[in-house]
Amino acid sequence: MAEASAQDPVTAGLHPGEGRPGGHRQTSTPQTDRDASADTQADTLADPEAGTAGGQDGSSRAISLLTSLVSQTAVLTALVFYFGWVSTRASFRYFHVDTSLLEFSLVDYMVRGVRLAYPSLLALGLVTFFCVYAHHLVLQHAATAPELVRQWGRGLGLTGIVAVCLGLAVVAALDSGSETEPPWGPLLMVVGFAAIAYGHSLGPQQSPVHGQLWRDTAIVLALLSLFATAASxxxxxxRRTAEITLSELHDEPDVVIYSKEDIFPERTPGIKVVELARQKVAGDDAEPLYRYRITGLKMLIRSGSRCFLIPKDWRPKEGSVIILPSDASDLELRMEFRAPAR
Structure with missing residues (x-):
């Protein structure tokens, strides 16, 4: 019986407990574990890109985020600089001064732009926040009610077209040639083009290339309208800043100039030029160090190598601005600042 069992061809190649009625099948052995590990390593070697796909996706997302931040920062920087330059030009044009004489740098214009546009930038940030939140809600509805989201897209597109037409009509109606135009027309165009771009992205896309071109064109027009709004x-x-500066001019220090020469041969209203008397020195008349004293001036701004002075009673349509070098040694004069007379 032992010999027959040893030569049984059915059970000769089986492990103990396998192939016998009532026996328990073993599911794992050291040999099978080594075989499975070898198969896993073989699969990894056969597809070396599988292990790096996750890392590449993370790098792509990081690069995309960095590109988006850089582009948004560039647009915001350009907008702040443009805002500062336009507002500065309007302020000093009120005083008949060209901005090229001010010698302002890029940082100067940006600082003035941020100071004036801070409330507007804060409002723009709040609007952007609510738009992002609204976009999040739209994405939630897109998964459950895609047809409803497409209808929203069509409605936004039509609303945007109406807003653009209204903006163009307002711009045409208010184009009176004055120096300051209300920003309502360009602002309506910003809202309109943005609504067209976003509504088109929600609607059905017949052609991806055509849809992307349409959307990009609307975004570019919205940015151009945004710069026009900022300019207005x-x-x-x-101009309002210039008017405030003029109204508060009486609180600024008085400027007194001592000069060896009469630097105002043509008398300007409001400016007084007094010739100083000779001084007695050891019984002889001696020339004073400065022969003339000029009063009635206020400092408008000191920029670069120039000082911009205006009379106390300066008027927008008839006043003049006096420009003197900040280094007065070349003109042999001295400039003093005194408390304003009450």
Missing amino acids: YAEILG
């Missing part, structure tokens, strides 16, 4: 608003703020 900056003009208004710049």
Whole structure:
């Protein structure tokens, strides 16, 4: 019986407990574990890109995020600089001064732009926040009610077209040639083009290339309208800043100039030029160090190598601005600042 069992061809190649009625099948052995590990390593070697796909996706997302941040920062920087330049030009044009004489740098214009546009930038940030939140809600509805989201897209597109037409009509109606124009027309165009771009992205796309071109064109037109809005608003703020500066001029220090020469041969209203008397020195008349004293001036701004002075009673349509070098040694004069007379 032992010999027959040893030579049984059915059970000769089986492990103990396999192939016998009532026996328990073993599911794992050291040999099978080594075989499975070898198969896993073989699969990894056969597809070396599988292990790096996750890392590449993470790098792509990081590069995309960095590109988006850089582009948004560039647009915001350009907008702030443009706002500062337009508002500064409007302020000093009120005083008949060209901005090229001010010698302002890029940082100067940006600082003035941020100072004036801070409330507007804060409002723009709040609007952007609510738009992002609304976009999140739209994405949630897109998964459950895609047809409803497409209808929203069509409605936004039509609303945007109406807003653009209204903006063009307002711009045409308010184009009176004045120095300051209300920003309502360009602002309506910004809202309109943005609604067209976003509504088109929600609607059905017949051609991806055509859809992308349409959307990009609307975004570019929205950005151009945004710069036009900033220009109109900056003009208004710049002129208002100049008017406030003029109204508060009496609180600024008085400027007194001592000069060896009469630097105002043509008398300007509001400016007094007094010739100083000779001084007695050891019984002889001696020439004073400065022969003339000029009063009635206020400092408008000191920029670069120039000082911009205006009379106390300066008027927008008839006043003049006196430009003197900040280094007065070449003109042999001295400039003093005194408390304003009450």
